[in-house]
Amino acid sequence: MNFRSIEFGSDAYRKECALRDAVLRAPLGRSLYDEELASEKQQKHFGLFDDAGHLVACVIAVPLSPTEAKIRQMAVSMAHQKQGCGRQIIRSLEEHLAGSGHVHLSMHARASAVGFYEKLGYTKVGPEFMEVGIPHFRMEKRLTLYGNEALRSR
Numbered sequence: 001m002n003f004r005s006i007e008f009g010s011d012a013y014r015k016e017c018a019l020r021d022a023v024l025r026a027p028l029g030r031s032l033y034d035e036e037l038a039s040e041k042q043q044k045h046f047g048l049f050d051d052a053g054h055l056v057a058c059v060i061a062v063p064l065s066p067t068e069a070k071i072r073q074m075a076v077s078m079a080h081q082k083q084g085c086g087r088q089i090i091r092s093l094e095e096h097l098a099g100s101g102h103v104h105l106s107m108h109a110r111a112s113a114v115g116f117y118e119k120l121g122y123t124k125v126g127p128e129f130m131e132v133g134i135p136h137f138r139m140e141k142r143l144t145l146y147g148n149e150a151l152r153s154r
């Protein structure tokens with residue numbers, strides 16, 4: 001599997017949108033394409049690609065300050081879930097963000113995915129809230145040199 005950035009508007013970005021629509025929106029009876037996507041030009045898009053070059057997972061990072069970033073739109077293709085791809089793309093993203101000084105990470109995690117993020121060192125902060133019609137929690141993680149696999153391996 002290869003982790004690499006995806007350019008907004010590229011063919012890979014169109015595949016990223018198709019994956020997000022299938023995994024994150026269609027199961028909720030919604031369409032990603034009803035949303036305002038133009039602001040995503042300012043965001044950092046990443047994909048995990050298999051050896052044949054097919055996109056199997058994607059995630060977006062939004063820098064909030066020189067040290068803080070928000071993670072959003074994390075999706076692993078249905079066929080590749082529960083095989084370690086989610087862990088791999090988040091670890092690679094953390095390593096990338098730490099390299100640019102973004103060590104305070106946060107996200108709005110679906111309640112159904114909280115256990116996944118807890119395994120990766122994220123902590124729930126504050127009460128449950130609703131987003132896209134389903135329960136979410138804010139989760140946070142601070143990357144540290146000695147507490148994070150991604151940083152130790154740099």
Ligand SMILES: CC(C)(COP(=O)(O)OP(=O)(O)OC[C@H]1O[C@@H](n2cnc3c(N)ncnc32)[C@H](O)[C@@H]1OP(=O)(O)O)[C@@H](O)C(=O)NCCC(=O)NCCS
Nearest residue numbers: 074075076081082083084085086087109110112113115116
């Ligand atoms: C949630 C999701 C991102 C996890 O990715 P994944 O590739 O399936 O997860 P991994 O195989 O890397 O799992 C890593 C660990 O987390 C666990 N895990 C995976 N999904 C989990 C979940 N929903 N709840 C609790 N634990 C979970 C795995 O069992 C594994 O644990 P282990 O190391 O003890 O074996 C993925 O399943 C997905 O895209 N789901 C649908 C969309 C979604 O919910 N996105 C997140 C929005 S916030």
